[in-house]
Amino acid sequence: MIAIVGAGLSGLICGKILAENGEDVVIFEAKRDVGGLARCFDYDKYKLPVFYHHVFSHDHITLNVMRELGIKDFYKKRIKMGISFENKIYEISWIKTLFWDFLSWQDKLKFGTLAIKTKIKKDWKKLEGKNAEEWLRKEVGKNVMKKIFAPLMREKYGLSLKEISASELAMRLKEGEATGKFLYPKKGLYEMLMRLKKEIEKYNSEVKCSTPVTKISLGSKACIEYKENGRKKRTKVKTVITSVPIPTFLKITKGLPKNYRKKLEKIKYCSSICVDIFYSSPLSDFYWVNVFDKSFGGVIEHTNLANLYDFKFAWIWKYAPGKLWKFSDKEIAKLFIYEIKEIFPQAEIFDYRVFRDPYASPLYDKNYAKYMPSIKTPLKNLLFTGVATTYPEIRTMNTALKAGIKTAKILLKEMENA
Numbered sequence: 001m002i003a004i005v006g007a008g009l010s011g012l013i014c015g016k017i018l019a020e021n022g023e024d025v026v027i028f029e030a031k032r033d034v035g036g037l038a039r040c041f042d043y044d045k046y047k048l049p050v051f052y053h054h055v056f057s058h059d060h061i062t063l064n065v066m067r068e069l070g071i072k073d074f075y076k077k078r079i080k081m082g083i084s085f086e087n088k089i090y091e092i093s094w095i096k097t098l099f100w101d102f103l104s105w106q107d108k109l110k111f112g113t114l115a116i117k118t119k120i121k122k123d124w125k126k127l128e129g130k131n132a133e134e135w136l137r138k139e140v141g142k143n144v145m146k147k148i149f150a151p152l153m154r155e156k157y158g159l160s161l162k163e164i165s166a167s168e169l170a171m172r173l174k175e176g177e178a179t180g181k182f183l184y185p186k187k188g189l190y191e192m193l194m195r196l197k198k199e200i201e202k203y204n205s206e207v208k209c210s211t212p213v214t215k216i217s218l219g220s221k222a223c224i225e226y227k228e229n230g231r232k233k234r235t236k237v238k239t240v241i242t243s244v245p246i247p248t249f250l251k252i253t254k255g256l257p258k259n260y261r262k263k264l265e266k267i268k269y270c271s272s273i274c275v276d277i278f279y280s281s282p283l284s285d286f287y288w289v290n291v292f293d294k295s296f297g298g299v300i301e302h303t304n305l306a307n308l309y310d311f312k313f314a315w316i317w318k319y320a321p322g323k324l325w326k327f328s329d330k331e332i333a334k335l336f337i338y339e340i341k342e343i344f345p346q347a348e349i350f351d352y353r354v355f356r357d358p359y360a361s362p363l364y365d366k367n368y369a370k371y372m373p374s375i376k377t378p379l380k381n382l383l384f385t386g387v388a389t390t391y392p393e394i395r396t397m398n399t400a401l402k403a404g405i406k407t408a409k410i411l412l413k414e415m416e417n418a
């Protein structure tokens with residue numbers, strides 16, 4: 001039997017491919033439902049993503065997986081993205097940038113020149129070894145760096161500019177999150193998760209939800225201990241594939257070589273909180289607004305991309321919340337909703353939910369490549385999958401699926417050659 005720990009997207013797709021190829025697979029999932037960071041919750045008669053989720057038009061793997069599962073209809077839009085300062089929203093676009101009154105003409109020129117440069121230039125190798133602060137100070141000056149890039153990186157990745165590599169940031173700017181088309185399946189994200197689960201079960205393999213793995217023992221034989229219906233159980237397995245956050249993996253795993261464990265201990269994560277709000281009419285016509293001068297990092301109006309429900313719905317998000325993490329859900333919601341009403345005084349919010357995750361994303365700092373785990377490990381019966389293995393590609397559904405597919409292929413090949 002092959003045990004996969006974690007039924008996020010990487011675990012699910014990996015399990016599906018192995019099951020299709022005749023392997024006996026059991027996926028253990030701690031939560032009540034599958035999907036991991038892309039999981040959904042029940043509200044009224046709907047299933048809504050716990051954390052904001054959309055698909056980019058360049059997410060070819062996500063789109064292929066969805067199509068293979070029979071999900072073919074999407075909302076597809078070039079969305080409006082903005083930055084909010086002092087309760088005013090500035091649109092991010094080539095032309096609109098000229099009207100940003102919080103930047104001087106010189107700053108606008110520098111900002112625009114960098115935007116063009118990152119679009120045209122293909123190779124940023126000469127930036128290798130430099131951090132983003134050194135590079136940006138030279139390219140756009142202190143003002144633009146402090147007003148735009150420093151808060152953007154802090155809010156989105158939980159990192160200071162000094163911790164990010166310059167070449168990495170240049171590549172991210174080239175990808176142009178703000179300018180591409182955004183998609184969302186008309187049947188919802190939950191449909192993909194359910195169809196993946198069904199595919200696995202079709203081949204007599206299993207997805208066990210509400211079944212946390214409490215111990216992974218590695219050695220010449222691998223053994224998994226888990227809790228099912230409140231009872232402790234254990235089973236011997238041929239191979240373990242782990243997709244859980246690295247700190248969780250280290251906590252539950254015995255039998256790792258010392259040096260290998262030390263390397264994995266260097267991987268840190270960024271936490272995240274989302275206050276999901278329900279309201280009666282759109283806050284604005286923006287889909288995504290980055291907010292740099294409030295307690296949260298931004299607001300994403302889901303129903304401005306996918307108007308699927310009898311109500312309007314948005315995520316107010318915050319990465320690396322620091323001391324806010326200790327606030328109760330009620331306190332967080334009160335604070336975020338109070339501040340969102342400063343930007344959108346007309347908002348009629350009638351309900352909310354709060355979700356948080358201590359391991360929302362690995363911290364892909366400039367040294368990440370040095371300690372990133374490969375899919376293959378020093379132990380024959382252990383493989384990694386998931387977004388900890390995908391750098392320099394950062395965490396998305398696309399990279400999670402890519403990792404899951406890659407892990408399944410590696411294992412199938414190894415078994416074929418054994």
Ligand SMILES: Cc1cc2nc3c(=O)[nH]c(=O)nc-3n(C[C@H](O)[C@H](O)[C@H](O)COP(=O)(O)OP(=O)(O)OC[C@H]3O[C@@H](n4cnc5c(N)ncnc54)[C@H](O)[C@@H]3O)c2cc1C
Pocket residue numbers: 005006007008009010011028029030031034035036037038051052053054055211212213214243244245248252272274317357360361385386387388395396397398400
């Ligand atoms: C706020 C936020 C917004 C995002 N927005 C987008 C977006 O718009 N578009 C996009 O493409 N991607 C987005 N992502 C990223 C995307 O959700 C992730 O990259 C992807 O879902 C990660 O999948 P994974 O399988 O690698 O890991 P995970 O989803 O983390 O899966 C790991 C699984 O392991 C389980 N687990 C943990 N411990 C145990 C245990 N002891 N036993 C059993 N199971 C366990 C967890 O419950 C989880 O289900 C977003 C993520 C966040 C946090």
